[in-house]
Amino acid sequence: MAQDSEHTTTVDRTSGALYRQVASDLREAITSGSFGESGRLPAEGALAEQYGVSRGTIRQALALLRADGLVTSRRGTRRVVLGGARVQSFSELLSFTHWARSMGEEPGGRLESLVRRPADAAEREQLRLAPGSDVYVALRLRTLSGNPVMVERIVYPPRVGELVAQLPPDVVSHTEFLREHGILFTDADHTIDVVAANADDARLLGCRRGSPLLRERRRTTDPTGTPVEWSQDRYLPGTVAFSVHNSLAASALSRHAREGD
Amino acid sequence: MAQDSEHTTTVDRTSGALYRQVASDLREAITSGSFGESGRLPAEGALAEQYGVSRGTIRQALALLRADGLVTSRRGTRRVVLGGARVQSFSELLSFTHWARSMGEEPGGRLESLVRRPADAAEREQLRLAPGSDVYVALRLRTLSGNPVMVERIVYPPRVGELVAQLPPDVVSHTEFLREHGILFTDADHTIDVVAANADDARLLGCRRGSPLLRERRRTTDPTGTPVEWSQDRYLPGTVAFSVHNSLAASALSRHAREGD
DNA sequence: GAGTGGTCTAGACCACGAT
DNA sequence: TCGTGGTCTAGACCACTCG
Structure with missing residues (x-):
């Protein structure tokens, strides 16, 4: 995460949507262990100011991290970093x-x-x-x-x-x-x-x-x-496993009785 | 999907967020086979007018359907109904x-x-x-x-x-x-x-x-x-299987080499 | 070129959790 | 009570697809 003297964070503007760049930056900040022991993220408004974007853009970025299972989110409290982060394109x-x-x-x-x-x-x-x-x-x-x-x-x-x-x-x-x-x-x-x-x-x-x-x-x-x-x-057993993250907000995994092939 | 003479669609206001109600209504419309053979959905703007909500709310609703693998979405073209819909809470x-x-x-x-x-x-x-x-x-x-x-x-x-x-x-x-x-x-x-x-x-x-x-x-x-x-x-084999939907937009499944237990 | 979804903004109000 | 994230609005511009 690049910080300048004004405490604003800059992201690379040359590639893709703004919210993806913010998400990528936050992802790095999370995995590099910023946000300390508590794992509490700054408020959305604070992040918006820090990155110089609107709150909506910050929320789009955080939605990506949420989908990856990197952070929680609920009304009333700051977001919290989740353990067990996994990333795969x-x-x-x-x-x-x-x-x-x-x-x-x-x-x-x-x-x-x-x-x-x-x-x-x-x-x-x-x-x-x-x-x-x-x-x-x-x-x-x-x-x-x-x-x-x-x-x-x-x-x-x-x-x-x-x-x-x-x-x-x-x-x-x-x-x-x-x-x-x-x-x-x-x-x-x-x-x-x-x-x-x-x-x-x-x-x-x-x-x-x-x-x-x-x-x-x-x-x-x-x-x-x-x-x-x-x-x-x-x-072959023992060579591979599949992982899924899901949450109350958005669930993509389902379990079902097996049918015919 | 409830239609009145003005061609606006009404949803039950008594439960939960507006966009979830819209999503639920659209989900029903999709699975009941509206949108015809082509499976092309109305434009976001048209849906917004139809439901009497803003385009942002429609987009939130459609994001849910997207995550469930019910519809596609890409710039330039209408959204399209995907086959193989699966629903599980x-x-x-x-x-x-x-x-x-x-x-x-x-x-x-x-x-x-x-x-x-x-x-x-x-x-x-x-x-x-x-x-x-x-x-x-x-x-x-x-x-x-x-x-x-x-x-x-x-x-x-x-x-x-x-x-x-x-x-x-x-x-x-x-x-x-x-x-x-x-x-x-x-x-x-x-x-x-x-x-x-x-x-x-x-x-x-x-x-x-x-x-x-x-x-x-x-x-x-x-x-x-x-x-x-x-x-x-x-x-026991043959009793259950697990299903996952993922897309370029948001991927929650990952495959990895097996590690220790 | 017209229509579409993708992105971004600025602001508002609300529901909830902590204090 | 106050700060937080959740929801919703209205409008703007852009990138892309297609006829």
Whole structure:
């Protein structure tokens, strides 16, 4: 946090919205342990004056920190820093490659198969395709520093699949390649449960058939709401866990009885 | 959605914030299939006029729907209804009892043990307790319509544990009981992974030792940021799954390499 | 170029928590 | 009672999408 002699705080004006810059600055101040032992933040009005912005902008910034579980907020009292802060960008969440690199691991992958075939009923529904549409189905083994970690099955609509089929073999990151070609990922729905390894899983991951895997199913859409992929990732136990923060204000996680696949 | 002859929409003024009422009304309009095939919502300005509120209030309402993954939003175009809508309240998420009832199942539980003992290092850190503090540890079997579904181990700080120890045996919902006694749950961090059943798990759930369970670890805090419980729930596979929605705008889910327990 | 959502401001009043 | 965050308003300008 940059302080000048007037006790106002300046933020880098060259990138993005003001409230994001303020949020970023506050995030740093929080994680670097400012705000002392009590962890009480200044009042919104004080922050507004300090940053030279309106209270509304400060509130937008604080809403971001709130969503990340960094601070509390309730009427009547100052905001308080929460422990257990966790930070991860959207792209790290969706892209195995980004995620691995952010941990300092070397991501790898091997495309086992990529086929074009008619979509079945479930695929048509998930990807909102018309009857008779084709899909591309990719099966990939993912590795961290050479060790098998995850098997991913991704179903693409034709528009996206055609790009994936042209994907050069040396490109590691699916996601980035697609983004560069105009396929945008903006929203994702995830479902997490446990499943038994099938023959393919066992062969690729080097585990026994029937042994448990952590499964993440994900449907990703672009800004218009059009599905761009439907994926099913199966992780070896002990390699990965998923974390969620939620609060009374905004809850994104849900628990539900398991239905059919 | 209630319409009068002036084409304005009225909402119930008797409960809660205006923007929540608008959000609730829009949520209903969306799920009941208004907005036609295209799924395009009216412009913010039009909604503001329709509801007789300012655009800011409409934006607050839409932010809620956005967080739930019900609608998209981007500059330049109307908002669009997303498929795959999922709704669950915070209390349903934290309380096994509420969750079960919302599905039409009959929740049950059996307290296996409740002990007070000195906290170990991990417990002190999770609950932010001073050295030498005690904790209460509850072990419970949870059932749906009589069938074992989940084993929960909850560690409480003394203040909360003393209440739990007084909990009448006929009270089904932990969470509600605590809320009525002034213990508020407002923020929660969840971690989801797979673990092998130990001897206790196997005995209570009726599965084999070493068989896989879906584990949810959760730390819940009150509005001041003080931890009020640290729980570890283990579900039989096939009984439950966890869902998360996230978007470029606000992401609460994270994936991380598994660390020590 | 017209329409849209994104951002920002300045001010107001209220509900709640602490003292 | 006083300070706090929660809510709401009215208006402004901008960045982006689309025909």
